[in-house]
Amino acid sequence: SQQGEEDPQALSIQEGENATMNCSYKTSINNLQWYRQNSGRGLVHLILIRSNEREKHSGRLRVTLDTSKKSSSLLITASRAADTASYFCATVVTNAGKSTFGDGTTLTVKP
Amino acid sequence: GAVVSQHPSRVICKSGTSVKIECRSLDFQATTMFWYRQFPKQSLMLMATSNEGSKATYEQGVEKDKFLINHASLTLSTLTVTSAHPEDSSFYICSARDGSRANTGELFFGEGSRLTVL
Numbered sequence: 001s002q003q004g005e006e007d008p009q010a011l012s013i014q015e016g017e018n019a020t021m022n023c024s025y026k027t028s029i030n031n032l033q034w035y036r037q038n039s040g041r042g043l044v045h046l047i048l049i050r051s052n053e054r055e056k057h058s059g060r061l062r063v064t065l066d067t068s069k070k071s072s073s074l075l076i077t078a079s080r081a082a083d084t085a086s087y088f089c090a091t092v093v094t095n096a097g098k099s100t101f102g103d104g105t106t107l108t109v110k111p
Numbered sequence: 112g113a114v115v116s117q118h119p120s121r122v123i124c125k126s127g128t129s130v131k132i133e134c135r136s137l138d139f140q141a142t143t144m145f146w147y148r149q150f151p152k153q154s155l156m157l158m159a160t161s162n163e164g165s166k167a168t169y170e171q172g173v174e175k176d177k178f179l180i181n182h183a184s185l186t187l188s189t190l191t192v193t194s195a196h197p198e199d200s201s202f203y204i205c206s207a208r209d210g211s212r213a214n215t216g217e218l219f220f221g222e223g224s225r226l227t228v229l
Contacts, residue, residue, distance in 0.1 A: 033217065033218075035220075040223070041222055041223065042115075042117070042204055042220040042221050042222040042223045043155075043206070043218075043220040045217055045218065045219070045220075048217055088154060098145065099157075099218055100157065101154050101155045102154060103153070104153075104154050106152070
């Protein structure tokens with residue numbers, strides 16, 4: 001199966017609530033990245049967390065990484081309708097150099 | 112900085128024709144570019160890795176004679192879908208890695224090209 005699997009597949013919340021998405025992977029990684037994709041558009045890089053880091057913040061985003069469990073989470077706090085998009089995690093596999101994407105979580109934030 | 116331009120954004124062609132999609136890094140040198148295919152509501156499927164000046168590395172199951180990739184310069188990679196058929200209709204996205212920041216693993220994406228084969 002694919003390296004990088006997100007859950008939930010779909011998430012619907014009200015504006016102002018927090019949204020948490022999870023990503024699991026299978027092999028050793030150099031780093032893990034989260035991307036956002038608006039419908040029909042390319043991907044936008046959100047945040048990168050290295051394999052030796054456990055937590056990282058960027059504005060309303062908080063990412064955690066647990067290499068022992070091979071999992072990561074993305075938390076979006078105080079969500080806005082504009083956060084509605086699909087979110088993907090991508091892993092850069094050690095010694096492979098290429099990024100592999102998970103199936104993504106589709107987030108809908110209702111105003 | 113770190114802008115990737117992909118062209119065309121939309122293309123409609125007849126079955127049997129070939130279509131070329133360009134991916135350009137506008138303000139950095141992309142030693143490596145990647146081509147993905149994305150079906151509706153699905154993830155990105157890596158098709159091939161394109162390294163400047165060498166042959167592309169294709170993922171298992173991707174026909175190299177069907178999807179021709181050329182990375183002739185540090186700022187341009189092209190994907191040509193040869194003898195396109197309706198099943199090739201999809202959203203194709205390229206990404207590029209900045210050679211000066213290759214160790215970060217960060218990718219910069221084009222806006223994607225939607226191919227519709229009639």
